[in-house]
Amino acid sequence: MKQQICILGSTGSIGTQALDVIRQHNDLYEVYCLTANNRVDQLAAQAHEFKPAAVVIANEAHYGRLKELLSDEPDIKVYAGAAALEQIVEAQPVDMVLAAMVGYAGLAPTIRAIKARKKICLANKETLVVAGELITRLAMEYHAPILPVDSEHSAIFQCLVGEDMNEVEKLLLTCSGGPFRNFTAEQLAHVTAADALRHPTWDMGAKITIDSATLMNKGFEVMEAKWLFGIPADKIQVLIHPQSVVHSAVQYADGAVKAQLGVPDMRLPIQYAFSFPQRLHLDGPRLDLFSRPLEFFEPDMRKFKCLALAYEALNKGGNMACILNASNEVVNAAFREDRCSFLAMADIIERTMQRATFIEAPDYEAYVATDAEARRIAAEML
Numbered sequence: 001m002k003q004q005i006c007i008l009g010s011t012g013s014i015g016t017q018a019l020d021v022i023r024q025h026n027d028l029y030e031v032y033c034l035t036a037n038n039r040v041d042q043l044a045a046q047a048h049e050f051k052p053a054a055v056v057i058a059n060e061a062h063y064g065r066l067k068e069l070l071s072d073e074p075d076i077k078v079y080a081g082a083a084a085l086e087q088i089v090e091a092q093p094v095d096m097v098l099a100a101m102v103g104y105a106g107l108a109p110t111i112r113a114i115k116a117r118k119k120i121c122l123a124n125k126e127t128l129v130v131a132g133e134l135i136t137r138l139a140m141e142y143h144a145p146i147l148p149v150d151s152e153h154s155a156i157f158q159c160l161v162g163e164d165m166n167e168v169e170k171l172l173l174t175c176s177g178g179p180f181r182n183f184t185a186e187q188l189a190h191v192t193a194a195d196a197l198r199h200p201t202w203d204m205g206a207k208i209t210i211d212s213a214t215l216m217n218k219g220f221e222v223m224e225a226k227w228l229f230g231i232p233a234d235k236i237q238v239l240i241h242p243q244s245v246v247h248s249a250v251q252y253a254d255g256a257v258k259a260q261l262g263v264p265d266m267r268l269p270i271q272y273a274f275s276f277p278q279r280l281h282l283d284g285p286r287l288d289l290f291s292r293p294l295e296f297f298e299p300d301m302r303k304f305k306c307l308a309l310a311y312e313a314l315n316k317g318g319n320m321a322c323i324l325n326a327s328n329e330v331v332n333a334a335f336r337e338d339r340c341s342f343l344a345m346a347d348i349i350e351r352t353m354q355r356a357t358f359i360e361a362p363d364y365e366a367y368v369a370t371d372a373e374a375r376r377i378a379a380e381m382l
């Protein structure tokens with residue numbers, strides 16, 4: 001029996017690479033559902049190739065066009081809207097859900113998939129940033145496994161295999177440093193979105209590429225690691241590693257450090273989340289350890305204030321990371337549209353964290369309200 005996969009965000013960077021994995025292993029995996037937000041033509045082309053049972057376009061304005069493009073595929077059900085997207089993950093035949101949407105929008109469908117007891121392959125880190133406590137609690141309650149897709153967390157997960165009984169001393173979370181690693185504060189004041197979108201080692205969606213340039217992405221990943229592996233933030237060390245060869249590492253009680261290395265190719269962590277505990281063949285280049293030296297540096301949190309703000313949100317707890325995420329989504333989009341400077345992003349996030357209502361023990365509704373309030377406050381400051 002082939003595993004039936006529902007891909008949330010199939011037209012994105014992670015989504016298209018996941019489809020490449022499925023293409024290579026079509027004896028093991030089958031696409032049950034494909035979803036996207038706006039890219040209706042690409043979604044229809046994917047549906048023609050993979051013949052899923054259903055497709056969902058989140059933006060309802062594109063429903064007519066999608067229906068028309070798939071008029072020659074009577075067996076493919078076509079839906080539109082956020083509610084349809086949340087429902088489709090619950091479909092009985094679905095074995096696993098790849099959460100590869102970007103941003104806060106991934107939270108609601110991921111919760112629905114957990115409650116439907118599906119295996120979750122999680123790329124959408126914002127889900128754990130916003131509501132890590134709620135998500136991990138629900139995953140336990142509904143016995144829904146969460147497999148990391150983020151490369152660093154997949155690396156840590158791979159280093160933890162077979163070590164259940166052993167004490168972890170710390171996690172070593174690597175970070176390329178982004179395109180502005182060696183820039184001065186003066187230079188950072190003038191960088192543009194086009195500069196930031198040229199990431200040195202990874203080819204990713206626009207939002208996460210900007211988050212990688214500010215190091216907010218690494219702050220998010222510290223939170224993600226805390227929730228996925230139950231390790232407190234003071235035992236998670238961020239290391240700047242410009243070559244992106246060591247994808248992350250775990251240090252154990254005896255001082256041993258286990259790391260996972262490889263070429264930067266997201267298909268490996270995607271495939272490992274699908275196939276765990278098995279390793280499957282993956283085509284592509286292999287790591288050449290002779291090619292260049294490996295370097296490691298401490299991050300500069302004064303220059304990259306977003307990383308410091310993420311630690312602050314982590315230490316504060318409650319809904320503070322939700323406030324951080326919502327304001328970050330606002331300034332990230334504004335920076336990409338030249339409505340906000342690079343350095344103003346951290347300032348607006350910081351001031352939103354000071355102004356938005358703090359809630360010590362939020363439930364789902366509180367997260368929804370916090371997200372809306374923080375977006376409004378941040379948008380007013382643009």
Ligand code: NAD
Nearest residue numbers: 009011012013014036037058101102105123124125204205
């Ligand atoms: P992307 O922008 O390339 O793709 C995003 C996908 O989500 C698209 O298919 C889009 O249609 C869909 N989408 C966006 N907004 C939506 C909405 N409101 N409703 C429904 N669908 C929506 O992004 P990406 O780079 O593939 O990243 C996806 C997620 O994976 C992010 O959370 C990111 O942080 C995480 N991630 C990505 C990478 C990477 O290499 N790209 C690595 C690690 C983690």
Ligand code: MG
Nearest residue numbers: 150151152221
């Ligand atoms: Mg990552």
